[in-house]
Amino acid sequence: MNKVEATMRNIPAALLLASILCAGSLRAGGVGAGDGEWEAYTAMLLRIEEASRTGTLEDMEKLGSEVQTRWAAKDPARCAHLTLALVNLVAVRDLKDQQTAQVARNLVLRTLERAEQLPPALEVALLRRLAEDLRQGRVPEGEDWSRQRTHDAPLWFHAWRRVNEPVQRAQRDNQAAAQQLARLFPGEAMAYLVEAYSKAPLNEGELRLYLGRWMPDVQEYVLARVQARLHAQPPTTAPSGRVDDSRQ
Amino acid sequence: MKFALFVLLIAFAGSYSAAGVPATLPSAEDGQIEFERMSRLIRAMGAARDLEGLRSLAERIQAEWADRSAGAYGQLMFEVVGELSSRQFDDPRQYELMWQWGVRAMERAEQMPLALQADLVRFVQADPKASADAWPQRRGQTIALKFQVWKRIHDAVDQAWDADRDYPRGVPLPPGVGSRAGITDPKQRQEYDAAVAQYRQQAARWSLQRDLRNLEPQIAQDTERAAIWAYSQQPPALGELRSLLGQYVADEAARARILKEAQAHLQPADGARRAPPQPPLEERLRQRRLEGAAP
Numbered sequence: 134m135n136k137v138e139a140t141m142r143n144i145p146a147a148l149l150l151a152s153i154l155c156a157g158s159l160r161a162g163g164v165g166a167g168d169g170e171w172e173a174y175t176a177m178l179l180r181i182e183e184a185s186r187t188g189t190l191e192d193m194e195k196l197g198s199e200v201q202t203r204w205a206a207k208d209p210a211r212c213a214h215l216t217l218a219l220v221n222l223v224a225v226r227d228l229k230d231q232q233t234a235q236v237a238r239n240l241v242l243r244t245l246e247r248a249e250q251l252p253p254a255l256e257v258a259l260l261r262r263l264a265e266d267l268r269q270g271r272v273p274e275g276e277d278w279s280r281q282r283t284h285d286a287p288l289w290f291h292a293w294r295r296v297n298e299p300v301q302r303a304q305r306d307n308q309a310a311a312q313q314l315a316r317l318f319p320g321e322a323m324a325y326l327v328e329a330y331s332k333a334p335l336n337e338g339e340l341r342l343y344l345g346r347w348m349p350d351v352q353e354y355v356l357a358r359v360q361a362r363l364h365a366q367p368p369t370t371a372p373s374g375r376v377d378d379s380r381q
Numbered sequence: 382m383k384f385a386l387f388v389l390l391i392a393f394a395g396s397y398s399a400a401g402v403p404a405t406l407p408s409a410e411d412g413q414i415e416f417e418r419m420s421r422l423i424r425a426m427g428a429a430r431d432l433e434g435l436r437s438l439a440e441r442i443q444a445e446w447a448d449r450s451a452g453a454y455g456q457l458m459f460e461v462v463g464e465l466s467s468r469q470f471d472d473p474r475q476y477e478l479m480w481q482w483g484v485r486a487m488e489r490a491e492q493m494p495l496a497l498q499a500d501l502v503r504f505v506q507a508d509p510k511a512s513a514d515a516w517p518q519r520r521g522q523t524i525a526l527k528f529q530v531w532k533r534i535h536d537a538v539d540q541a542w543d544a545d546r547d548y549p550r551g552v553p554l555p556p557g558v559g560s561r562a563g564i565t566d567p568k569q570r571q572e573y574d575a576a577v578a579q580y581r582q583q584a585a586r587w588s589l590q591r592d593l594r595n596l597e598p599q600i601a602q603d604t605e606r607a608a609i610w611a612y613s614q615q616p617p618a619l620g621e622l623r624s625l626l627g628q629y630v631a632d633e634a635a636r637a638r639i640l641k642e643a644q645a646h647l648q649p650a651d652g653a654r655r656a657p658p659q660p661p662l663e664e665r666l667r668q669r670r671l672e673g674a675a676p
Contacts, residue, residue, distance in 0.1 A: 258469075
């Protein structure tokens, strides 16, 4: 008898019984301890993970639709987590395909419709998918891009305002996370805006309008960075990036 | 893919068992399915950027696997801390959890395959800024864990092993026989089975020694770098480092080198920075994420 067999034979019966019972509870729907919502959530995560290996675009759309139907109104945070799992696991396989990228984008945008109900970190995580599309060149050209940018830019200002809200409003046990986000996100938002508005067709007027309305402190800085990018000359100092709430 | 990983894990754990390093294994087919399921869930939870979800999974793994199969437990915890290390959660607690779960999993390290110990301990990193008051104690704990793994791997390397001389030779069937089933003489069959069993042991030992010889230089380099970096941070604790080196590092030259480098790069207490030693790769990646580099 080899060591593996010996180990198997020496397992106490009670442990085996416990393992079978435990496996049974997992099969019944996830790792939760009697929490039906948790079980439904983990079961959906497993379906998404499965689809990341074998699924098709139609599967992704179907899963996305199910996620929205079941969680969007009832639990926007879990809806956002599941959407992130979908786009990070499933869509990422075929994002070069225009149709897949569009489905992923639509899922993110639908989830962002309830951005106000999401923790800011989740709102930011969803926005990063949009920024990634831009960085990877998965955005349309010409007027289609112009329309998309007009739609997307305000989403960034919305998140920017929220991460800049006084940290006292954050849950007490999560202040460090709120501070970290408030420190890091303005740079990301400005980088997105600069990249988005450096891409033709140029529209400085729109960017000036948005900045003036929601982020006047950084208006000149961001506009200068767009110009510098267009002429490949980065400006030197960055302002704070604080929001003027009075104009929100 | 995950199933293949699981099979590999069992094979690997078995090979360490054969060399006298204890390894417990997942117990039954149900455990195998459960392991695979948990592994998939960890991956999905990381992709979902659900820090609380990952914490719940880690607690579940601790409760259900720690006493059941050290190898499977270690592998699952490795996957959890891997997700915590590689994903951006926008929450500094991710590194706190990474440290906590990494240290906790290492409590069972001696029952895990050595390669898994080496993988797991790479994610045990204390941060002088994030853990503030706890840093001096965590530094000692972290570096002690790294030294322990290094020592176990070093001790498991058989210096007398020779890759060519010890290469396992296959067991030929008796002349005129096409397969084991064709051996009709019970005594001859018994001898053949014993020879095959011995061959398997030799093969496992050969693979283990080959793997350990590849692993040791990597763990030595990682650990040396981590120790120099940690003990060049404030507050100075070169006495502690000296004591750990004496306890775990047999190589006198390595001991002297680590001490000298840590002392040479000791950061001044006034905050002025000296050119620091290069931190370990995981630490550099973590710092880049904290500084807002792209996810």
